[in-house]
Amino acid sequence: MKKTLIFLFSLISSLASAQIKITHGPYLCDMTTDGVTVVWTTNKPALSWVEMAPDDGKSFYSTEQPKYFETVAGRKQAHKTLHRIRLSNLNPATNYRYRIFSREVLNWNAGNNVQYGQTASSNVYSKKPFLFKTYPDSNERVSFLVMNDIHGRAAFMKDLCKDVDFKQFAFVCMNGDMANFIESEEQIFKDFIDASVDMYASETPILFARGNHETRGVFSDSLIDYFPTQDGKTYQHYKVGTVSILVLDGGEDKPDSDIEYNGLAHYDAYRAEEAKWLEKVVQTDDFKNASARIVFLHIPPYGDWHGNVQLKKHFVPILNKAGIDVMFSGHTHRYSFHPKNEEVQFPVVVNGNKSYVRCDIDNNKIRVEVVGEDGKSVQTLHIN
Numbered sequence: 001m002k003k004t005l006i007f008l009f010s011l012i013s014s015l016a017s018a019q020i021k022i023t024h025g026p027y028l029c030d031m032t033t034d035g036v037t038v039v040w041t042t043n044k045p046a047l048s049w050v051e052m053a054p055d056d057g058k059s060f061y062s063t064e065q066p067k068y069f070e071t072v073a074g075r076k077q078a079h080k081t082l083h084r085i086r087l088s089n090l091n092p093a094t095n096y097r098y099r100i101f102s103r104e105v106l107n108w109n110a111g112n113n114v115q116y117g118q119t120a121s122s123n124v125y126s127k128k129p130f131l132f133k134t135y136p137d138s139n140e141r142v143s144f145l146v147m148n149d150i151h152g153r154a155a156f157m158k159d160l161c162k163d164v165d166f167k168q169f170a171f172v173c174m175n176g177d178m179a180n181f182i183e184s185e186e187q188i189f190k191d192f193i194d195a196s197v198d199m200y201a202s203e204t205p206i207l208f209a210r211g212n213h214e215t216r217g218v219f220s221d222s223l224i225d226y227f228p229t230q231d232g233k234t235y236q237h238y239k240v241g242t243v244s245i246l247v248l249d250g251g252e253d254k255p256d257s258d259i260e261y262n263g264l265a266h267y268d269a270y271r272a273e274e275a276k277w278l279e280k281v282v283q284t285d286d287f288k289n290a291s292a293r294i295v296f297l298h299i300p301p302y303g304d305w306h307g308n309v310q311l312k313k314h315f316v317p318i319l320n321k322a323g324i325d326v327m328f329s330g331h332t333h334r335y336s337f338h339p340k341n342e343e344v345q346f347p348v349v350v351n352g353n354k355s356y357v358r359c360d361i362d363n364n365k366i367r368v369e370v371v372g373e374d375g376k377s378v379q380t381l382h383i384n
């Protein structure tokens with residue numbers, strides 16, 4: 001009994017005295033021409049900030065750099081371990097350097113009487129600051145990489161991409177089913193985010209397109225917190241240079257009443273709501289004036305499962321009139337290419353679960369290369 005008490009006491013005191021640490025990240029998401037969101041976690045609640053400087057050849061410490069905080073209605077957030085800080089009012093196509101800081105909140109008992117502890121940060125002594133480039137607002141050339149259906153195989157993903165130079169890409173699209181289920185924070189980091197941070201995501205942004213498996217699990221509704229968007233929606237329209245990018249969310253693949261969803265699915269209504277948004281987006285000048293139009297949608301609009309049929313019903317008629325150049329999908333775990341036809345009037349590239357897609361757009365010329373294990377080219381397509 002005495003031994004147990006001593007053990008518990010030493011465990012409690014070591015936990016209490018454990019230093020604040022950055023536990024995951026940082027990674028970038030929701031990149032635009034004028035901003036980006038930096039995300040990381042700490043082992044203890046903290047007041048966090050990002051210090052940022054243009055990449056102008058001067059020392060990061062040549063002057064005090066501006067600090068960016070996560071705020072809610074004018075108040076800095078200091079009670080959280082998940083930190084999501086929007087860097088805004090940036091210039092397009094510009095390189096910026098950044099460092100992250102988290103000041104531990106030791107106690108917060110009453111009012112604003114916060115007692116702070118130590119500060120954890122990205123390595124400010126022996127490593128260069130992280131570097132990113134905002135999206136351009138005029139360039140017609142864009143390159144990006146797409147992965148999907150990794151289903152938690154982080155080691156496989158790293159091996160698949162071992163020879164990839166991510167710096168050349170405007171973004172990396174996670175096009176769905178990066179995990180089997182969304183059960184906890186630790187699980188999503190282990191399944192695919194930590195590996196992405198190791199490879200590229202502190203400097204090259206993630207474009208997150210939800211897959212049907214990511215709608216499953218007790219932590220699923222929190223996933224958007226880890227890939228925040230400015231309007232909180234899982235479907236988005238981005239402009240990278242003159243290229244329009246649509247990120248669509250196809251929901252689940254079976255009828256909402258399916259036994260597998262255990263009464264939780266409501267995707268017919270969600271897809272209908274999303275279609276209303278899509279109808280408006282494709283009418284905007286920003287979209288209509290694009291030099292190329294790309295769509296990411298995890299479930300392809302082919303096949304006869306309920307999800308596929310719903311996508312054909314809600315999304316395809318709008319997209320058929322919108323001048324889409326190519327759609328990237330996954331879900332089937334097998335590569336296939338569907339040329340445009342009467343029903344789906346744009347080509348669809350379905351990437352498998354053992355390959356990535358590299359896409360290079362120059363004006364309206366689109367080169368798509370599907371690359372498998374050991375860098376072997378599976379297919380190269382020239383669209384337009």
Ligand SMILES: [Fe+2]
Binds near residue numbers: 176330332
């Ligand atoms: Fe899927």
